[in-house]
Each structure stands twice: as structure tokens, then as C-alpha cells.
Amino acid sequence: MCANPILKIFAGLWLCAAILPTAAAAQNTSFYDRKGEGWFWYQDPELEPEPVDENQVKQQATTPPADPKSPKAVEPPSYRRQEVEPFSVEWLQKQMPVLLGRAIDDPTKENVEAYLYAQRVAMDKAQRYANQVQMVVANDPYLDENNRVPLSSFAKKDFLRYRGEGQTEAMEHLSKIGGLWVFFDSTCAFCPPQVSAVRDLAREFGFLTKFISMNGEAVPGLGQDEFVPNGGQAQRLGLRLTPTTVFVVPPDNYYILSQGMMSQDQLRDRLIVAADYNGLLPEEILKKLRVFDRGVLSTEDMKAGAGDDPGEWVRYLKERLSGQY
Missing domain, CATH: 3.40.30.10 (Glutaredoxin)
Incomplete structure (x- = not known):
């Protein structure tokens, strides 16, 4: 006796309906069931480990560890922190406004005294400089303005x-x-x-x-x-x-x-x-008229002798000035 063909069709459909959801669940869970993943639900595949270079591993194994007592690498000069010398001009330029502001905001004996002593250092340095300028000018005819234009009324x-x-x-x-x-x-x-x-x-x-x-x-x-x-x-x-x-x-x-x-x-x-x-x-009349040009460097003189070595360009300027008097 032959089985009813309609029953066979319904039986097949029921079996498929039972198997397919189970397989889909095994492969892919519903988006709403995976809500903990948020919007970034896409899963990247795991990266495969990079191949290990055996020669590099051997070299690292044979390299002795660094001696903790060995001196550290010296930092290049350009990266070293430059310390400002106390009482230098740079130090005074930075510190005196700070000391003055501190003394004005909080005029205690210590704060006022600190500023006044810094000011004393600045004035003493200026006096030492002025004394040396006087000595240098007195011994260098090219720096003495009295040789260019007389200062005395006589x-x-x-x-x-x-x-x-x-x-x-x-x-x-x-x-x-x-x-x-x-x-x-x-x-x-x-x-x-x-x-x-x-x-x-x-x-x-x-x-x-x-x-x-x-x-x-x-x-x-x-x-x-x-x-x-x-x-x-x-x-x-x-x-x-x-x-x-x-x-x-x-x-x-x-x-x-x-x-x-x-x-x-x-x-x-x-x-x-x-x-x-x-x-x-x-020209003979111009020489008398241009008396204030005596000892004055020309524009070309002040360009040609420029350099980074003070001793070199001082010698150059003296040579150029020697023909201006």
C-alpha cells in the first residue's frame, strides 16, 4: 500500500523546519541576542602570529645583559640643559622683574632686601663696565671720539x-x-x-x-x-x-x-x-666740508668684514679705519 503523497510532503516540510533553525542558531545568533556587542558587531578574524626569526632569537640569547654600573650615554651638547650663571646679565634680566614684583606684592624685609641687592649687583657691574670702557678708549685712538670731532671748546x-x-x-x-x-x-x-x-x-x-x-x-x-x-x-x-x-x-x-x-x-x-x-x-673743497666724515667707516667696510670671530673682525676694522684719519 502506497503512502499518501501529501503526507510525505508535510512530513518533509516539518523535518526541514526542525533542522534549519537549529543549524542557523549554531552559525549565526540573532542581532538582538548579541546586543552587548553594540553597533560594532563585526568580528575581525584573529591575526595569525608572525613567524619568529630564529637567527634573531639566537642573537638576543647570546647578547650579554647591560652592566648596570657602566656609564650612561652622554647626552648631546645641543640637548643639555643650559644653566644660567647667577648674577650674569641673563640672570639679572630674568630675576629682577620677579624679585621686584615679589617685593611690591609682599614687601617683607627679605623680599625688599633681595631685590635691592640684585639691583646693587646690576649697578656695580655697570660701573665696572664703564671703567673698563674708559680704559680701552683712552688706549685706542680709533675708539676715541675726540680724535674725530674735538670735544673741548678750545x-x-x-x-x-x-x-x-x-x-x-x-x-x-x-x-x-x-x-x-x-x-x-x-x-x-x-x-x-x-x-x-x-x-x-x-x-x-x-x-x-x-x-x-x-x-x-x-x-x-x-x-x-x-x-x-x-x-x-x-x-x-x-x-x-x-x-x-x-x-x-x-x-x-x-x-x-x-x-x-x-x-x-x-x-x-x-x-x-x-x-x-x-x-x-x-675734491679739495669737499674734504673741508666733510669734516664730520673723519674716521667713519663706509657702507662697504661694514659689510665686507663681518664674521663670527671677534678678534678677526676687530683687526679688519682697525685696518679700514687707519686710512680714515
Whole structure:
């Protein structure tokens, strides 16, 4: 007798239903049953141990242990802790503000005394330094400023007289190679005194002068035949103010000395500076004018001799200064 085929199907389904949950439970538990793992439920596989190098193991086994009495490795100098020497300048710079603040915040005898003694050390060190400076300068002519510019009133008179002679020679030389133009306006309050100052300067050193009126009219003290109207010279020179004084060197050199009122002495100084800057003075006159440059290093001298060895660059500077006196 044949078994009912429907019963066979139900029996098979029941058997599968009984086996499958058991197998799934063995392989994978439900997420909610593994809630202790949190969200990071993924399990990485265990790492396999790295292979052991037998030669390295043997070498470590044969290496004797370090002797505890052996000296430790010396730390490189750049990593050593630099200790500040007590009472040095560096120490005073760091400690004095601390000591002062402590003495102000808590003015006990000990705190105030500590600051005052630190201050005493600083002042005594400064005095020792000043005494040594005086000794070094007295024995080194290149460091003695009195050899450059006399400090005493007795010697300074001759020094300034020598420079005054150079200024006079410079003005006399410039009066021979050029003249002075003065641009004025009859409505300008400062133009009459400027005309007067330039006249006095011209009479003293022999300059040729030309007075040019911007509006065609004269100023007090200047006759109708002593000025000319502006013929475009002011526009070519780009002049905007009056009075303006210009040093003219033929054929076509113009040097603006002032745009505004200046005294006779100021005009003289401006004229000499302009002449020096533009190379209008001979060397023998410049030597008298540049008395304050005596013993002064040039820009090139102060670059070429730079170095890390003080003894080397001191010798270099002395050599360069030897030709400056």
C-alpha cells in the first residue's frame, strides 16, 4: 500500500523546519541576542602570529645583559640643559622683574632686601663696565671720539673755523659756475623777505641773480627794471609755490633749493648740499666740508668684514679705519 503523497510532503516540510533553525542558531545568533556587542558587531578574524626569526632569537640569547654600573650615554651638547650663571646679565634680566614684583606684592624685609641687592649687583657691574670702557678708549685712538670731532671748546673753534673756510670756498666756486633765480608773486607776504635774503647772499659771494614775477608785478624794495615776468620757466620746472629759489647752472641744469621762505644761512646750506649731491664741487673743497666724515667707516667696510670671530673682525676694522684719519 502506497503512502499518501501529501503526507510525505508535510512530513518533509516539518523535518526541514526542525533542522534549519537549529543549524542557523549554531552559525549565526540573532542581532538582538548579541546586543552587548553594540553597533560594532563585526568580528575581525584573529591575526595569525608572525613567524619568529630564529637567527634573531639566537642573537638576543647570546647578547650579554647591560652592566648596570657602566656609564650612561652622554647626552648631546645641543640637548643639555643650559644653566644660567647667577648674577650674569641673563640672570639679572630674568630675576629682577620677579624679585621686584615679589617685593611690591609682599614687601617683607627679605623680599625688599633681595631685590635691592640684585639691583646693587646690576649697578656695580655697570660701573665696572664703564671703567673698563674708559680704559680701552683712552688706549685706542680709533675708539676715541675726540680724535674725530674735538670735544673741548678750545679745539672746537679751530675745527669749526676749518669747516667754515670750506663753506666759503664752496660758495665762491658755485658763484662762478651758476646763478640764482627767485620766483615771486606781488601778493605773497613771504616774497619780499626772500628777495632780500637772496640779494644779501648774492652780494656776499658774487652770484648773478634773476627775479621772476609770477603775476608780472613787483614786490616792495624791487624796482621795475630789477625783475622780469614769468615766461613759462615756472611751468617747465613744475613750480607751485612762491617764493621759490633755484640754482641755475648753464646750459640746462636747474636745482630747486627751496619752495618757501628761507634765511640766508639756510639757503647757503641748501646750496652746498645740492652741489655736493650733484658733483659740482672739487675734491679739495669737499674734504673741508666733510669734516664730520673723519674716521667713519663706509657702507662697504661694514659689510665686507663681518664674521663670527671677534678678534678677526676687530683687526679688519682697525685696518679700514687707519686710512680714515
